[in-house]
Amino acid sequence: xxxxxxxxxxxxxxxxxxxxxxxxxxxxxxxxxxxxxxxxxxxxxxxxxxxxxxxxxxxxxxxxxxxxxxxxxxxxxxxxxxxxxxxxxxxxxxxxxxxxxxxxxxxxxxxxxxxxxxxxxxxxxxxxxxxxxxxxxxxxxxxxxxxxxxxxxxxxxxxxxxxxxxxxxxxxxxxxxxxxxxxxxxxxxxxxxxxxxxxxxxxxxxxxxxxxxxxxxxxxxxxxxxxxxxxxxxxxxxxxxxxxxxxxxxxxxxxxxxxxxx
Ligand SMILES: [Zn+2]
Numbered sequence: 001x002x003x004x005x006x007x008x009x010x011x012x013x014x015x016x017x018x019x020x021x022x023x024x025x026x027x028x029x030x031x032x033x034x035x036x037x038x039x040x041x042x043x044x045x046x047x048x049x050x051x052x053x054x055x056x057x058x059x060x061x062x063x064x065x066x067x068x069x070x071x072x073x074x075x076x077x078x079x080x081x082x083x084x085x086x087x088x089x090x091x092x093x094x095x096x097x098x099x100x101x102x103x104x105x106x107x108x109x110x111x112x113x114x115x116x117x118x119x120x121x122x123x124x125x126x127x128x129x130x131x132x133x134x135x136x137x138x139x140x141x142x143x144x145x146x147x148x149x150x151x152x153x154x155x156x157x158x159x160x161x162x163x164x165x166x167x168x169x170x171x172x173x174x175x176x177x178x179x180x181x182x183x184x185x186x187x188x189x190x191x192x193x194x195x196x197x198x199x200x201x202x203x204x205x206x207x208x209x210x211x212x213x214x215x216x217x218x219x220x221x222x223x224x225x226x227x228x229x230x231x232x233x234x235x236x237x238x239x240x241x242x243x244x245x246x247x248x249x250x251x252x253x254x255x256x257x258x259x260x261x262x
Pocket of ligand 1: 237238239257259
């Protein structure tokens, strides 16, 4: 599932491969006509789970992969591993085609235009790109979150801080020993700060190659503490891991009932 770390790695790869390159043709669904031919890609960046591709004509293409989106790269003569109707974005750069399948959102923005700025302001500080901004996160929680909101919903709210997805949500709560049905009011400011600090640390630790992991121990017992481990013994205490769909928009949440009583 694409989370902040996936998008940061993707943005890094696309930046390295495509910045400064000329676009031969570009298709962005739902419009079916090729556009932006002859423009250059000037920069590729991300904030949280949003990818921004700036073009030399002053336009920015924003995309969000949601749960099912993915990017592929193909030689022009190669067959695609997915049907064309699933393509949301196709960059034809002559020698390579970069194709985004099943994006949840695609949108054209003007660089520094009001919608672009608004979009950026609606996202909280990026937990990956720089050191965490505790004051800004605290300010956003106070401003935007009702104290009765569940911790699981808070962590997924990209207006507070951008980058945490469903996997990191469960992992961070486990590592901090927090019961996922806790509400924001139950967690003090210091506790919230450590939660976000931990999330940022994990996201940044996963920017290298290899598969996503939240465990540093290489003991052959898996890469994650709780996510995807329903009924398996907790790697810390042996208690079976539980799973329930929690939150206002229920999403799978995994936790250890013994380690996460806090
Ligand atoms: Zn446990």
